[in-house]
Amino acid sequence: MAPTSTAREKSAGGVLWRPSPAGGIDICLIATKGSTRWQLPKGHSEEGESDAEAARREVREETGCDGEVEADLGEIVFWFFAGSGQGRRRIRKTVRFFLLQFASGDTAGHDAEVDEAAWFEAREAVRKLTFDSERDVLMKALARLEKQASP
Secondary structure, three states, X not given: OOOOEEEEEEEEEEEEEEEOOOOOEEEEEEEEOOOXXXXXXXXXXXXXXXXXXXXXXXXXXXXXXXXEEEEEEEEEEEEEEEOOHHHOXXXXXXXXXXXXXXXXXXXXXXXXXXXXXEEEEHHHHHHHOOOHHHHHHHHHHHHHHHHHHOO
């Protein structure tokens, strides 16, 4: 059996938030894999883009909503396999996340890469996320927003 090759990938993504009409914070999430996975929007950078620019573009494309970058939330790293047979590869993916405040748009305008984009009250968004690493990013973002709101 041939050894599996390892590749490295880098992406950027965002935690898109807005003040809730009810007085709290809403978070926009995307659904993939037949709406079985709820995630934070993210994707690969394009040539010449900074991580923050890539995060803003990916959030806009995947949620239908634009946001203003407010802060760098740091990176997560995870491993996965792609392909099969001779083409099977192990991938080490690094994703840098940013906090973005909603500026404009509508989740109905999300692209075809995602099944759905929707706003959730912050606590519900934390519960809804599929992956623990993204849940940690969201918790960090919410802690930052709470600190900003305190006098």
